[in-house]
Amino acid sequence: MIKNIECLYLHETFEIDEKMIAVISLDKKYAQYGRSIIIHAEQGVFLIDRTTKQLMNTFNKINRGGILYSKVVAEISLIKRNIPLVNGTTLYMPMTGSSKFSADWIGLHMIEEFKQTQKIANFTTIFGEKINLDFPQGNLSGRLHDACYFSEFHIDAWIISTESMHGTAVFSAHAGLVRQFVGCNCATHLTLPKKFADVTIFTDSITLRVLKEFSKDDVEVSFVESYKVKLRRLSKMKSI
Template identity: 30%
Template sequence: MTDHLPLVDGHIVYVPMSGKRSRNPDWVGLHHVEDYSEFAGKATIKTTGGMLLQLNICGMSLQKKVHDGSFMSEFHLGIITNTVRRYGSFKVDSSKAGITNKFIHCSCRFHSLIPRSEEEVHQFWSNLFTVLFNELAKSDVTMSVAKSFRVISSLFNKVRRW
């Protein structure tokens, strides 16, 4: 994903309606969208409240924007669901999801990354923190990368236990 990233909180998904060159894109809440179509640089969006919106979308694919937003929503919900599962049951209310479920059966390379088990969530967090710690350690010029990584890991573990 190279454009502005969607803003995601579960099924609440806002996608930007422009590319990365635009500083102030319009944002559309996919959870408020019932249907959409695109033709000749124009998008027609039907909201769950029955309104019709028409937007200029020159140089971008609305289908890709919806796909990316839906993927990030599913990824977010996959992490939450599999993390909370160990503490009890967790039911996602998708009654107001709009079209955020449109690509739920997609088998693209992005959707194959969605965590389906607790182990995959653990691996995701482990990989994320390793990358973050390595990046933080690179900028620390007073210590070696290995020592800096150990110090940052130790601090993180103290905070996590606290």
């Protein structure tokens, strides 16, 4: 693919969406062409002039919370590296875990099969296309297991929350590799939400992280605590 880079067009106005199959970082020697390559289910293969990190930092356009949701799930599960981006069955996994560099990303909801060949991850898309990405460290199956957990957590929390309002959550019937570890009984999967109280802990953690972000430059540390008290008061019924 790299040898044909001159044949690719630069998509100057591309906005992130869930139809991306892969987001690949370009080496600096190709900077004259662009900074990333996108493999897209509908728009084909093209270049963008943003790094993969800059593009994936706009994931909030898909799930509103960006990586915040994943950070909270990571704290609950104690998964500290290679944190994916998730919105239900839409799941993007980084191929490397370092925040110092722009990683390659793969959309697991767009992948049908995988295998690891030494330090290369071989993926087959739901359309039958082959994509090979560098996978410098780790076990690919284990990495996929941890990434899919984030989607399962998001989905289970969504279902429990919706059912608490007597509603029904509906997800895509085909989710690629995303649902392949459902039913796993490992220690990580035991932390999946099982009741509404578990979902409340998740949403409270998100609220707390937001409040801390707003208050991190304030002189008074009590800012967060005062707002937590106010939130509790607002959640209680008041006499009319």
